[in-house]
Amino acid sequence: MCGMNAHATLSSDDVRQHLLAxxxxxxxxxxxxxxxxxxxxxxxxxxLANVERGSNFTIRTYQRVLDWLDERAVVFAEGATSTEARPASAAPAQGLRPVSERSAAE
Incomplete structure (x- = not known):
């Protein structure tokens, strides 16, 4: 049927697996x-250990974890390798150095 959208049904297990992945x-x-x-x-x-064991969680907590992971994914896409990746908002702009790294002559 043209023009009608088929609705995909997500189960709680689908959401759980997405978060864990x-x-x-x-x-x-x-x-x-x-x-x-x-x-x-x-x-x-x-x-996350509790989620793996099947514990329930709210959509709000799910979103907080995804937001946290997504903020750091941007940093890694830019080439960072630290396990303590900074949020994207803390990443320095391209070509800029912190003041402490600038020479006195600049």
Whole structure:
């Protein structure tokens, strides 16, 4: 039927797997543990471990973790390698150096 949108149905398991896949990708790229990611994103070091075991979570907590991961993904796309990646808003602009690195002659 032309013009009608088919609605995909997402299950709670689909949402859970999406969250865990994003966290695992970040962990593999940075060496960060699930505990570190959980603590940094939602102040609960056991959050992702609990999600893996099937614990429920709110959409608000889900979004907080995704936002935290997405902020850092931008930094890694720009070539950072630190496990303590800065949020994109803290990344220096292209070609600029901190004042402490400038020579006195500048």
């Amino acid at each position: 994003k966290a695992k990708t970040y962990a593999e790229r940075t060496g960060a543990s699930f505990s570190h990611i959980s603590e940094a994103a939602v102040n609960d070091s056991k959050f």
